[in-house]
Amino acid sequence: MTITMVKAPAVSISGLTVAYKTDAGELPAVSQVDLELAAGTITGLVGESGSGKSTLALSLLGAVQKPGRVTAGSVVVDGIGDMAKLAGEELRTVRGAKIGYVFQAAQNSLNPLKTVGKQLLDLGKAHKVRDLKGLLRHAKDLLDRMGLNADRVLDAYQHELSGGMRQRVGIMFALVLNAHVLVLDEPTTALDMITQANILQIVRDVHKEQGLTTLVVTHDVGVVAEVAHKIAVMYGGRIVEHGPVTQVLAEPRHPYTRGLIHAIPRLTGDISAAKALPGTPPTLGTIPKQGCVFRERCALRMEVCETVEPPAQRMLDGRTVACHAVKEGAA
Amino acid sequence: MTERVARVSVRKQFWRGVWRALRRRPSRLIGLFIVLLFIFMAIAGSWFYPERLPYDAENIYAPISWEHPLSTDFEGVDVLALVITGTQGVLLVAGAAGLLTMLIGTAVGLYSGYNRGIGDSILMRIADFVLTIPGFPLLIVLTTTISLGSWWKMSLVLGLIGWGSLARAVRSQTLSLRERGFIEAARGLGLPTRHIVTKELLPNVAPFIATNLLMAVTGYIYAQVGLYFLGVLPIDTSNWGVMLNAAVFQSGALISPDALPYLLAPLGAILLLTLGVVLIVDALEEIFNPRLRES
Numbered sequence: 001m002t003i004t005m006v007k008a009p010a011v012s013i014s015g016l017t018v019a020y021k022t023d024a025g026e027l028p029a030v031s032q033v034d035l036e037l038a039a040g041t042i043t044g045l046v047g048e049s050g051s052g053k054s055t056l057a058l059s060l061l062g063a064v065q066k067p068g069r070v071t072a073g074s075v076v077v078d079g080i081g082d083m084a085k086l087a088g089e090e091l092r093t094v095r096g097a098k099i100g101y102v103f104q105a106a107q108n109s110l111n112p113l114k115t116v117g118k119q120l121l122d123l124g125k126a127h128k129v130r131d132l133k134g135l136l137r138h139a140k141d142l143l144d145r146m147g148l149n150a151d152r153v154l155d156a157y158q159h160e161l162s163g164g165m166r167q168r169v170g171i172m173f174a175l176v177l178n179a180h181v182l183v184l185d186e187p188t189t190a191l192d193m194i195t196q197a198n199i200l201q202i203v204r205d206v207h208k209e210q211g212l213t214t215l216v217v218t219h220d221v222g223v224v225a226e227v228a229h230k231i232a233v234m235y236g237g238r239i240v241e242h243g244p245v246t247q248v249l250a251e252p253r254h255p256y257t258r259g260l261i262h263a264i265p266r267l268t269g270d271i272s273a274a275k276a277l278p279g280t281p282p283t284l285g286t287i288p289k290q291g292c293v294f295r296e297r298c299a300l301r302m303e304v305c306e307t308v309e310p311p312a313q314r315m316l317d318g319r320t321v322a323c324h325a326v327k328e329g330a331a
Numbered sequence: 332m333t334e335r336v337a338r339v340s341v342r343k344q345f346w347r348g349v350w351r352a353l354r355r356r357p358s359r360l361i362g363l364f365i366v367l368l369f370i371f372m373a374i375a376g377s378w379f380y381p382e383r384l385p386y387d388a389e390n391i392y393a394p395i396s397w398e399h400p401l402s403t404d405f406e407g408v409d410v411l412a413l414v415i416t417g418t419q420g421v422l423l424v425a426g427a428a429g430l431l432t433m434l435i436g437t438a439v440g441l442y443s444g445y446n447r448g449i450g451d452s453i454l455m456r457i458a459d460f461v462l463t464i465p466g467f468p469l470l471i472v473l474t475t476t477i478s479l480g481s482w483w484k485m486s487l488v489l490g491l492i493g494w495g496s497l498a499r500a501v502r503s504q505t506l507s508l509r510e511r512g513f514i515e516a517a518r519g520l521g522l523p524t525r526h527i528v529t530k531e532l533l534p535n536v537a538p539f540i541a542t543n544l545l546m547a548v549t550g551y552i553y554a555q556v557g558l559y560f561l562g563v564l565p566i567d568t569s570n571w572g573v574m575l576n577a578a579v580f581q582s583g584a585l586i587s588p589d590a591l592p593y594l595l596a597p598l599g600a601i602l603l604l605t606l607g608v609v610l611i612v613d614a615l616e617e618i619f620n621p622r623l624r625e626s
Contacts, residue, residue, distance in 0.1 A: 061519060095521030103519060108512030113534045113621060122530060126522040158513075159622050173520060 010213035011037040016073035044224030047234030100174030110158035117154035164195035236293030243319020300325035362610025402592035431490025440501025462495035571597035
């Protein structure tokens with residue numbers, strides 16, 4: 001932990017608020033988020049659907065779509081600057097070249113009318129790559145390492161590839177320009193278990209080989225346990241717990257993290273031991289305006305939760321937890 | 332695989348796909364043949380016939396023979412020659428108006444669909460306005476104020492009142508495509524907007540444009556021929572509409588069987604050309620979509 005803190009963080013998000021304009025006014029999907037991604041680590045961002053994790057990931061790319069906008073805070077990426085302030089041509093050249101992004105629907109991220117190779121050349125030209133042959137060589141190299149027949153894949157149309165292959169092609173596209181920050185939005189959703197394991201192995205290998213800083217956005221805690229060094233848990237647009245994976249999973253402190261982990265059924269033992277969290281996650285309109293966003297579903301609810309939003313407290317073991325009920329040293 | 336080889340192979344694949352799509356159904360080949368025949372007639376017609384077609388007042392409404400396969404008109408001019416020399420004017424106006432429609436409709440549709448916002452609202456209100464204009468009556472009115480005799484004025488007016496539906500079709504298609512994963516990914520990979528619109532969106536909208544365009548072109552043929560038939564345009568040119576007008580109002584083809592071939596020949600030409608266009612439209616989707624191209 002302390003070693004990584006010495007280095008400048010690759011991505012440092014501070015006080016980030018992203019709001020969507022709706023009929024009921026501007027509602028924050030991400031609010032006051034502070035998150036640092038240490039260089040060379042894989043961070044898993046988990047949360048239920050609608051917790052704002054994709055919005056947070058998109059803000060890393062400066063790609064929050066209208067009617068949403070960054071209303072406060074900054075997303076500073078090492079070597080680029082504040083993504084929230086970049087626009088136009090500057091923003092475009094950074095995307096893909098410095099920050100690789102594999103989209104949620106990576107399966108559909110290829111143009112159905114063009115071969116993969118053609119799209120690769122388009123990408124090279126858009127980023128003014130002089131050495132297109134070198135780019136092709138690099139792409140082939142990446143595809144080979146991911147266990148694909150590179151020549152066949154480059155000559156193929158999207159519909160000629162399987163879901164897992166497309167996902168790998170998506171990762172290749174995100175990395176081929178030597179991006180040093182990689183964001184994977186739901187990289188294994190809609191893939192079978194074997195392919196999932198395969199993709200995660202690839203993510204881990206490529207991450208190590210290329211010295212990347214990786215953010216994996218998922219709702220699958222298992223995926224995070226598999227690949228990540230650190231885990232950030234999101235609820236109602238806030239990061240409620242953030243820390244090293246092994247510690248957080250072994251000993252969750254925030255009541256929401258606990259609920260999330262207890263909701264996972266075990267392969268062995270009593271299935272009914274898995275307890276779903278009561279209640280439903282808030283939507284954009286029902287996130288409480290003040291106090292703790294999780295209090296409606298919380299077992300440790302106190303009076304203070306109604307009015308005061310819990311600040312993120314740094315624990316002795318290096319993690320941060322945002323909960324009034326968690327005191328330093330408490331288990 | 333170097334870049335050049337890749338590009339060449341893509342191009343070759345495209346033309347091979349076109350040929351395969353056309354061959355799949357004989358009707359498509361027939362359609363292609365018909366349209367090519369008319370284009371040939373439009374280009375080469377004037378090489379075979381003099382400016383003023385030879386006439387023979389002794390031989391009007393001649394019986395069908397090898398010399399006059401489609402009979403002769405009220406002056407004894409060969410009807411086949413009239414049909415062939417009339418092709419140029421019809422195709423020129425329809426083609427130019429079609430080109431104009433395609434340019435305006437595609438540009439407006441892509442811009443509106445991709446950018447949305449206030450520009451979209453304004454352009455679509457204009458498109459709605461254009462759509463509500465009854466085209467043919469407007470043309471008739473216009474002929475009384477400005478002379479639509481020259482081909483470029485005619486094409487201009489036809490093109491300017493015909494782009495509404497194409498713009499709407501392109502816009503709705505663009506709206507659905509822009510939310511698709513590959514457009515999102517192209518944005519995420521930092522491709523420039525111009526590239527996204529022209530290289531990613533446009534090819535995906537192309538079959539809609541082509542289909543709408545060909546249908547619009549047949550509409551323009553009808554409109555133009557109709558104006559000549561009604562006699563609101565100067566009938567000093569050779570045009571199928573002029574033939575129809577003369578056949579009905581001068582030769583009385585509706586009551587005199589002698590003049591029937593003179594009436595049926597231009598009608599047949601219009602029908603045949605429309606048929607050719609419709610048969611080709613059938614192949615377009617397959618040509619543009621590699622997925623359909625293969626199986």
